[in-house]
Amino acid sequence: MEKEQNISKKGESGIIKKGQWKPEEDLILKRYIETHGEGKWTTVSKKSGLMRGAKSCRMRWKNHLRPNIKRGQISEDEEDLIIRMHKLLGNRWSLIAGRLPGRTDNEVKNYWNTHLSRRNINHYRGQTVITTTINCTKSAGLIQMNDLETPSMGTTSTHENCIVVDGILGDHSQGLHNSLNPDQADVQSDITTTTETQPTSSEQRSDAHNESTILSDQSLISGESDNMEGCTFPDFPSVDYTMISEDEKLSLWLSSESIFYDAPLLPCSDYYFPVSYDEPFEHNSDDYYGWNKYVPSWL
DNA sequence: AATGCAGACAACCGCAAATAT
DNA sequence: CATATTTGCGGTTGTCTGCAT
Secondary structure, three states: OOOOOOOEEEEOOEEEEOOOOOHHHHHHHHHHHHHHOOOOHHHHHHHOOOOEOHHHHHHHHHHHHOOOOOOOOOOHHHHHHHHHHHHHHOOOHHHHHHOOOOOOHHHHHHHHHHHHHHHHHHHHOOOOOEEEEOOEEEOOOOEEEOOOOOOOOOOOHHHHOOEEEEOOOOOHHHHHHHHOOHHHOOEEOOOEEEEOOOOOOHHHHHHHHHHHHHHHHHHHHOOOOOOOOOOOOOOOOOOOHHHOOHHHHHHHHHHOHHHHOOOOOOOOOEEEOOOOOOOOOOOOOOOOOOHHHHOOOOO
């Protein structure tokens, strides 16, 4: 393979270097920023003598050179958090990275793409699925799932085959009792149901999942899904929610493993109903009628 | 030893939002 | 207020490295 490092091209202000950064370039950039401060990347590009584009300088600093960057293996705790955050937020890498001190969005994104996405896809491979965007209600307390007849908490065979892949986070006692309170309802969206055919490859399955995630985002929060706005969190008895930020609520929520760890996550309210799924589900909750009833052991 | 392949990570690019002029 | 510039994000591509053949 032909290796061509630091390919150059003509830019507006002369040659712009591309490709891998060399240690001496790192040093120049680091010293420049230590002297002049972070930001003004076009100025950095022009005045540092690096002959690198503004974006390239910014990216190099942000992802590799700035202080407190954590290098090395992603720990199990970090991986766990990435998975849970991704279920919650989707591909919002900068938001996810924001919860992992020292990790960058690029690193989280790469880790997801190389280590985690494939693993998740394998879970779904070979299953025929019907995707339902559940009827949801946004309230002061939770994003709610109102249409619990689909699937209902009943005992028919259909429900036995239900897998919640990306449902609401929270077990029955903590989340859904609250969510069923009609007083909290204010915005309601329609139910949309789509049927997926048997996926022929993991890629197709992935695409289907992405599509349904988008659908549910739209119907869920009526276009208010940016950042944490529109994402609301379960109640903790000892917390005065009027006194803390959305970010702090998220921290609290994510730290409550004992309550929520095994439950699926919001806001992707897609349900997958395998036509044939013979493995018994694990009753990993004392609350027989809770969501965990529908969570298979691998989730 | 040479080659091909796949995984992992770094870097680039296009676009949109935010900010400055 | 309109336009230009800068910044940030996420998808994609490129490069390196280790392993299998």
